[in-house]
Amino acid sequence: MIARIVVTPKPVVNDPQGITVRQGLATLGFREVSDVRIGKYIEVSLEADSEHQARQRVEAMCKQLLANHVIEDYRFEIETDGHKRR
Amino acid sequence: MVFPGTWSDRDCGWVIDQVLGAELQYLWHKDADLKGCDCIILPGGFAYGDYLRTGAIARFAPVMEKVSEFADRGGLVWGICNGFQVLCEAGLLPGALIRNSSLEYRCQWTNLVVERTDLAFTSRCDEREVLSIPIGHGEGNYFADPATLSRLEQRGQVVFRYCDSGGRVTNNANPNGSTHNIAGIVNARGNVLGMMPHPERCSEAELGGTDGLKLFRSVAASAMQVLVS
Numbered sequence: 001m002i003a004r005i006v007v008t009p010k011p012v013v014n015d016p017q018g019i020t021v022r023q024g025l026a027t028l029g030f031r032e033v034s035d036v037r038i039g040k041y042i043e044v045s046l047e048a049d050s051e052h053q054a055r056q057r058v059e060a061m062c063k064q065l066l067a068n069h070v071i072e073d074y075r076f077e078i079e080t081d082g083h084k085r086r
Numbered sequence: 087m088v089f090p091g092t093w094s095d096r097d098c099g100w101v102i103d104q105v106l107g108a109e110l111q112y113l114w115h116k117d118a119d120l121k122g123c124d125c126i127i128l129p130g131g132f133a134y135g136d137y138l139r140t141g142a143i144a145r146f147a148p149v150m151e152k153v154s155e156f157a158d159r160g161g162l163v164w165g166i167c168n169g170f171q172v173l174c175e176a177g178l179l180p181g182a183l184i185r186n187s188s189l190e191y192r193c194q195w196t197n198l199v200v201e202r203t204d205l206a207f208t209s210r211c212d213e214r215e216v217l218s219i220p221i222g223h224g225e226g227n228y229f230a231d232p233a234t235l236s237r238l239e240q241r242g243q244v245v246f247r248y249c250d251s252g253g254r255v256t257n258n259a260n261p262n263g264s265t266h267n268i269a270g271i272v273n274a275r276g277n278v279l280g281m282m283p284h285p286e287r288c289s290e291a292e293l294g295g296t297d298g299l300k301l302f303r304s305v306a307a308s309a310m311q312v313l314v315s
Contacts, residue, residue, distance in 0.1 A: 009184075013229060014263065016189050068139055068175065070182040071229055 001048055003058040005076040007067045008039035042066055054078050087126055087153070087169070089115045089133035089144050094166065097286040098129045101302050105289055108306050115147035124309035125162035125206075126153055128169025130222070130284060140183060140225050141171035150176060162206055162305060163278045167223055170270070170280030179273055179280045180238065181230030187263025191224040195295075196261055196283055198246040198269050199253045205272060206308035207279045208245060210300045216253045217246075217297040219283040221261060226282040228264040228271075238271060246270035246281055 009015045015037050022036040044061065048054035058076055067074040088095045095112065103110040111121045115133075120126060133144035144150070150172075157163045157178055165173040173179045186192055195218055200211045211217070230238065238244055246269040250259045255267045262282070270281030285298025 012231070013184065014187065014227075016185055016187050016263070020189055065138070065142065068142070068182055070174075070180075070231070071184055 001046055001051070001054045002079040003044040003046060003054065003076050004079065005042040005044065005058065005062060005066060005074060006039060007042065007062075007072050007074045008037055010071055010073050013071045039072070051078050051080050054080075087113045087115070087128045087149065089131070089147060089172075091133050091135050092129055092131035092168070094130035094168075094284065094286060097284075098127050098166070101286050101289040101299065105299065106302055106306055108309075113149060115144070115149050117149045118152070120149075120152050120156055120161075125164060125305050126156060128153075128163070128165040128172050129286070130167030130169065133168055133172060136168070136171075139175065141168065141173075141175035144168075144172045145176040154178065157273075157278050160275065160277050162308070164207060164305065165278075165280040166284060166286065167221075167226070167282055170282055171225065173278060173280045178278050179271060180234045181228055181271070183225050183282070184227045184229050185225050186223070186227050186261070191222075192226070192261045193220070193222040194261060195220050196269070197249050197251050197253075197259060198283060199249040199255065200246060202242060202245045202272065202276075205245065205276050205279070205304075207272070207301055207304055209307060210304040214253060216249060216251065217300070218288065218295050219285055219298055220287050221283045222287075223262070223282055226262040226264065228262075228266075228268040228282075230265065235265060238268075239266070241274055243271050243274065244268055245272050245279060246283070 017038040018036040025033045062074045102108050171183045198217045200215045203211050247255050247267040248260045248269050249255045260267045272279045285301045288295035289299040
């Protein structure tokens, strides 16, 4: 199975990279952009007996290492045999 | 303490044994014990390349378990720059250090007002003394949620704040966007200090200042007290 994990800065955390990219987009004429948040994308291939088990394990990985709960939120989807489940 | 990617270890070591004349031990990240040290310094650099997040991987170094136990027993642990980031990731200090608000790597002198002089790390400083100590970092912007922040302030855990040369804590004096101009904090017990500025880079007149030496002297004096008592 493959876990596709997205880690983003929490809404309360200032994201200077996002602000700078938003300004860059505005300079290019993308005036419709109101906000940009920059995070990380992490792909984890893992063995699991069930999607439920994979979900529990990935949850633990995010909590213990992949995201810092002080400053980041995370979400992920599990892909099993080509089926994506959020 | 030396992790792969640490780079200020020799600078700290120089101050300890060449300037202070104190006993120095280098600890490697795979070491199983702390070799009887009175104070563990986690120096600046990019431990484990700062992969994933600053300090995120270093906290799993075999020696870090010993450092946590040492801190639990009241041992002095001092994180400087990357070492501060490691202590936050390891949960030995609250909060986190995020990208500087300017997005720039800042390498410059800063003024710090000392808000605690009752600590082993600052006993040789005067009340509200302003120290001139350089920084060199891209991710030194201290962040903590509002509840943690008010707890830190109430308990007086903010040790150093960026200020102007007159000791005034202003936005202009803040080099990285840190909340409340925080440059260094201590744990509730007062034995684990994390700070972004580099005292080891200003401990000899040849380097432009000696304010950093006050912190090293404070630690050395308190280690002596422990020996005597």
